Amino acid sequence: MTEEIIIAGFGGQGVLSMGKILAYSGIMQDQDVSWMPSYGPEMRGGTANVAVILSNERISSPILNEFDTAIILNQQSMDKFESMVKPGGLLLYDPNGILHHPERKDITIATIEGAKEASALKNKKTFNMIVMGAFLKIHPIVKMDNVHKGLEQSLPERHHHMIPLNEDAIKVGMAKVKIIHDLKRIAVEN
Amino acid sequence: MKQVKLMKGNEAMAEAAIRAGADAYFGYPITPQSEVIEYLMVEEPHKRTGMQVLQAESELAAINMVYGAAACGKKVMTSSSSPGISLKLEGISYMAGAEIPCLIANVMRGGPGLGTIQPGQSDYFQATKGGGHGDYRLITLAPSTVQEMADFVDLGFELAFKYRNPVMILSDGAIGQMMEKVYLPNQKERLTNDEIIKLYGSWATTGKPESRSRNIITSLDLKPEKQEIHNIHLQEKFKAAEENEVRFEEIQCEDADYILVAFGTSARISQKVVQLARNKGYKVGLIRPITLWPFPKKPIAKYANKVKGFLSVEMNAGQMVEDVQLAVEGKAIVKHYGRMGGMIPTPADVLNALEEKLISNK
Numbered sequence: 001m002t003e004e005i006i007i008a009g010f011g012g013q014g015v016l017s018m019g020k021i022l023a024y025s026g027i028m029q030d031q032d033v034s035w036m037p038s039y040g041p042e043m044r045g046g047t048a049n050v051a052v053i054l055s056n057e058r059i060s061s062p063i064l065n066e067f068d069t070a071i072i073l074n075q076q077s078m079d080k081f082e083s084m085v086k087p088g089g090l091l092l093y094d095p096n097g098i099l100h101h102p103e104r105k106d107i108t109i110a111t112i113e114g115a116k117e118a119s120a121l122k123n124k125k126t127f128n129m130i131v132m133g134a135f136l137k138i139h140p141i142v143k144m145d146n147v148h149k150g151l152e153q154s155l156p157e158r159h160h161h162m163i164p165l166n167e168d169a170i171k172v173g174m175a176k177v178k179i180i181h182d183l184k185r186i187a188v189e190n
Numbered sequence: 191m192k193q194v195k196l197m198k199g200n201e202a203m204a205e206a207a208i209r210a211g212a213d214a215y216f217g218y219p220i221t222p223q224s225e226v227i228e229y230l231m232v233e234e235p236h237k238r239t240g241m242q243v244l245q246a247e248s249e250l251a252a253i254n255m256v257y258g259a260a261a262c263g264k265k266v267m268t269s270s271s272s273p274g275i276s277l278k279l280e281g282i283s284y285m286a287g288a289e290i291p292c293l294i295a296n297v298m299r300g301g302p303g304l305g306t307i308q309p310g311q312s313d314y315f316q317a318t319k320g321g322g323h324g325d326y327r328l329i330t331l332a333p334s335t336v337q338e339m340a341d342f343v344d345l346g347f348e349l350a351f352k353y354r355n356p357v358m359i360l361s362d363g364a365i366g367q368m369m370e371k372v373y374l375p376n377q378k379e380r381l382t383n384d385e386i387i388k389l390y391g392s393w394a395t396t397g398k399p400e401s402r403s404r405n406i407i408t409s410l411d412l413k414p415e416k417q418e419i420h421n422i423h424l425q426e427k428f429k430a431a432e433e434n435e436v437r438f439e440e441i442q443c444e445d446a447d448y449i450l451v452a453f454g455t456s457a458r459i460s461q462k463v464v465q466l467a468r469n470k471g472y473k474v475g476l477i478r479p480i481t482l483w484p485f486p487k488k489p490i491a492k493y494a495n496k497v498k499g500f501l502s503v504e505m506n507a508g509q510m511v512e513d514v515q516l517a518v519e520g521k522a523i524v525k526h527y528g529r530m531g532g533m534i535p536t537p538a539d540v541l542n543a544l545e546e547k548l549i550s551n552k
Contacts, residue, residue, distance in 0.1 A: 020196065020369065023196055023369060024196050027194060027196055027371050032370075032371060033196065033369075033370060033371050034368060034369070034370045035196070035368060035369035035370070036364065036367075036368040037367060037368070039222065039307075039363075039367050059370075060458060060459075060461035060462040060464075060465065061458050061459040061460075061461060061462035061463075061537050062364070062368055062370075062455075062458060063364065063455070063458070063459055063534050063535075063536060063537075064462075064536065064537070065536035065537060065538045065539075066538075153196070154196070
């Protein structure tokens with residue numbers, strides 16, 4: 001199994017660290033992983049994105065022109081990446097701030113009100129884990145105990161007391177994700 | 191079991207330097223390789239192994255610190271990105287002339303000049319065809335994974351001491367900045383002076399005992415007769431390296447009609463292109479030079495009479511393609527596809543180029 005994911009949004013939304021936690025979770029289940037960020041001037045434009053690949057085989061190109069899943073957190077990223085989701089793939093987005101909603105009919109489209117739910121949790125930093133939870137509900141590519149280990153590995157020890165909060169945020173995401181357009185090709189597991 | 195971590199290529203290279211038992215690192219920050227010195231500064235290897243790390247006042251200072259420490263037989267490393275490597279070339283040429291082993295990493299960005307901070311592979315000529323002045327060669331290793339960024343540090347030091355010559359790890363901003371799973375090598379002990387002499391002979395300035403004459407480290411000989419003898423000696427070393435140190439990887443070439451030749455990031459992209467092309471029914475393979483110098487001429491020549499064409503995929507205007515052409519000796523079509531300016535080709539771009547330049551041309 002190979003899952004090629006693009007996570008894209010504004011700098012500060014936790015895009016890169018969400019990718020890192022996914023990648024570490026993949027390592028914890030003995031998968032090959034790659035994490036390819038935008039860096040330099042691209043990021044200074046205010047947008048940040050990272051391509052994450054988890055695979056049971058040797059990963060070839062970390063640079064991709066199409067993805068199994070796009071996790072989209074702002075309009076610029078929607079404009080850039082909607083067309084790059086493979087037919088049959090998944091586009092998950094936070095509708096907050098999105099003016100032009102995705103229109104494709106050949107992919108599964110889901111939403112998560114990440115910003116809203118993070119405010120409800122009274123901790124804006126939980127935003128990325130809420131979104132990751134929404135993704136893992138639809139595509140359970142990493143097991144929750146491996147996500148726990150992934151959090152342990154990617155967070156410095158002084159932040160380990162935050163792990164339960166992050167896991168709660170993942171659960172919120174899992175509970176609140178809405179499938180807008182379902183291709184029925186993706187098994188939803190509980 | 192070896193320790194497994196998720197690391198950037200730059201960080202993996204820095205950690206591998208500590209674990210290889212390096213004695214010192216001298217560097218100066220530049221995007222996209224600054225994580226090397228950042229990692230070493232945070233890690234404080236002087237507390238772990240006694241390894242010294244110093245941010246020099248410039249690239250020139252850094253490479254000459256390397257020259258000085260390496261002349262004492264120490265395992266020393268520096269790293270930079272393209273414009274910084276240009277500044278280091280004088281020192282590299284001097285070290286090649288003085289037969290000083292050291293490890294230099296170039297995490298390439300697009301050029302010429304200050305160019306861009308995005309990835310490039312446009313320093314292929316600089317690394318493999320001299321760069322600095324005089325008849326010298328750099329053994330050049332091209333990692334294509336974060337794992338190889340780590341593994342080639344120890345290999346690089348080994349080759350540097352074996353041939354008493356600078357060795358270069360030629361990487362790029364994509365591999366430097368991306369994170370992958372990496373199995374870290376076990377910690378090697380730093381060598382004592384006696385161990386260096388036992389392993390590599392007594393050429394370094396480790397202090398003169400009564401038993402031998404002075405060791406002199408220099409790249410200067412004003413007598414042309416003697417300098418030529420020195421040149422011939424250097425060339426014999428380079429010939430031995432060409433015979434013994436060629437490294438490459440071959441992927442699905444056995445039945446291939448078309449072969450991609452690519453290194454580093456381009457090789458990763460090309461691996462995907464092999465899959466995509468085969469899904470479309472084209473028999474495509476990949477030869478990935480791991481040593482850019484010595485270049486894997488024979489492994490490429492082996493296929494020259496069998497295939498319909500070669501495509502050299504590079505993030506530059508066409509540099510390695512010349513070595514592919516030399517290897518093929520006109521027996522097959524050799525084309526180049528590249529992006530410049532910090533642009534990275536996608537697998538789809540390369541597949542299109544393969545179809546346009548080779549497959550539909552037949």
